[in-house]
Amino acid sequence: MQRLPNHPLLGPITGAALGFALPACECGNVPVARRLIAGGAPLGTSFGFLFAAPVLNPVVIASTWAAFPNQPWLLAARPLGALLVALTLSHLLRLIPEAELLTPALLAERRLSQPLTQVGLLERSSGLVGAPVQAITPPTQRPPLGEVLQHSSREFLDLTALLVMGCAIAALVQTLMPRSWLLAVGGAPTLSVLSLMLLAVVVSVCSSVDAFLALGFAAQITPGALVAFLVLGPVMDLKLLGLFGVLFKPKAIALTAAGASVMVLLLGQWVNLIRL
Amino acid sequence: MRSMSLALWGGVLLSSSMTGRLDLLLQSTFHPLVAGSGLVLLIWGLQQLWSSWREPRQRPSPITWWLSSVVALLVLIVPPNPSFSELVANRPNQLADDSSLSFVSPPAQRTLTDWVRLMNSQPDPKLYAGDPVRISGFVLPQPGDRPQLARLLVRCCLADATPVGLPMRWPKGFKPRADTWLAVRGRMELEEHNGQIRTVVAVQHLNPIPRPKRPLEP
Numbered sequence: 001m002q003r004l005p006n007h008p009l010l011g012p013i014t015g016a017a018l019g020f021a022l023p024a025c026e027c028g029n030v031p032v033a034r035r036l037i038a039g040g041a042p043l044g045t046s047f048g049f050l051f052a053a054p055v056l057n058p059v060v061i062a063s064t065w066a067a068f069p070n071q072p073w074l075l076a077a078r079p080l081g082a083l084l085v086a087l088t089l090s091h092l093l094r095l096i097p098e099a100e101l102l103t104p105a106l107l108a109e110r111r112l113s114q115p116l117t118q119v120g121l122l123e124r125s126s127g128l129v130g131a132p133v134q135a136i137t138p139p140t141q142r143p144p145l146g147e148v149l150q151h152s153s154r155e156f157l158d159l160t161a162l163l164v165m166g167c168a169i170a171a172l173v174q175t176l177m178p179r180s181w182l183l184a185v186g187g188a189p190t191l192s193v194l195s196l197m198l199l200a201v202v203v204s205v206c207s208s209v210d211a212f213l214a215l216g217f218a219a220q221i222t223p224g225a226l227v228a229f230l231v232l233g234p235v236m237d238l239k240l241l242g243l244f245g246v247l248f249k250p251k252a253i254a255l256t257a258a259g260a261s262v263m264v265l266l267l268g269q270w271v272n273l274i275r276l
Numbered sequence: 277m278r279s280m281s282l283a284l285w286g287g288v289l290l291s292s293s294m295t296g297r298l299d300l301l302l303q304s305t306f307h308p309l310v311a312g313s314g315l316v317l318l319i320w321g322l323q324q325l326w327s328s329w330r331e332p333r334q335r336p337s338p339i340t341w342w343l344s345s346v347v348a349l350l351v352l353i354v355p356p357n358p359s360f361s362e363l364v365a366n367r368p369n370q371l372a373d374d375s376s377l378s379f380v381s382p383p384a385q386r387t388l389t390d391w392v393r394l395m396n397s398q399p400d401p402k403l404y405a406g407d408p409v410r411i412s413g414f415v416l417p418q419p420g421d422r423p424q425l426a427r428l429l430v431r432c433c434l435a436d437a438t439p440v441g442l443p444m445r446w447p448k449g450f451k452p453r454a455d456t457w458l459a460v461r462g463r464m465e466l467e468e469h470n471g472q473i474r475t476v477v478a479v480q481h482l483n484p485i486p487r488p489k490r491p492l493e494p
Binding site: 063146150154156158160161162164178203209213215216 | 343431
């Protein structure tokens, strides 16, 4: 994990490429990204994985192709858009110091995994004053299976609760707000992008199936709005807001939401400029 | 609490696969995946119960675990009672582009979905006038028109459900109730609607049927 690149550009790209090794939708990759951060992986790589891997993976690319076989440009636009958003968010979030970015529990775990050459004893809240600075050595023995199962069950249940809460909010909003309201502005370039962005946030559907959902209304909306729906959904939606709570402090979640929205709006506009 | 919560969620997934609840949510291709995950969670819960019995630890469980367990319990207890027509009211009525059909069955053997796909690929209403019809579906009210008989098409899960419906000419005096499942026999006829000729199913015989075991079609 320590060998993952810390380069501002290579880091997020490597993280995004990890999606091909761990194909999961955005709900599945939050716990993996959390483990990456807790394990001391460079933040850029972890953010690249968190934001781009839900799109840059074989399952999602195949489902996009299955849903839109006659629109090959979408197969390039969607992963590229996701990569661009991930790069931007990664740069934005790295502007905030780690202590103000990550939740206290995650930060404490991360500090323990980082070598003393990188973090001080005060930051790490543990260690011995005067002890020689050593690079962290990987544990020689694997933890017992019982411990692994117990640890993963705690993580699973924590995330299940957040996922259930996020789904309940998304279901409530969808029940109270008819989908037809969001699709009513289909033809207008900017408004269609904005309304489909809102739809992506509200419906909170996983990246592996959202292309099939988009297929239902693709003919009524602009190409830019379609890209906006397919790129924003995996990065930011109502159910993810709860899940991000295990990684980020509220300020960082707000910055992620704002950064992703601005980037996707621009992307949608560019696509509309080219395709309309 | 940890073991109970894991086992409850495992139970939700397993029982949903076995009782047919999953047929209301997800295409059948994915059912083994859900059932397998349920089994793994159930075994995991039992393993945690076994290890906590051998080495009891008194650590309070977070309130969120309790909440998610209550939700799992509610899912297990409360039977699903979906209203397809309410769901459809929120969905665009847009079929995927099936411009070329590789196989067309004889009229009396066509399902409602077959009819809609055929009419989408060959929209001339005169082609079908007089054809016998034997279809089943649920009653879907239409604003400003007679209720249709409809089905839901699903590629993955309920999130991408797309309604397909056929205009109907119901027998005189019959008032179809939304969401009722009906088996219908009749004939294709032409009628003028909003200045355009369209095909309608003139119903000759109908009888209510229970909701099919697998109401969502691929």
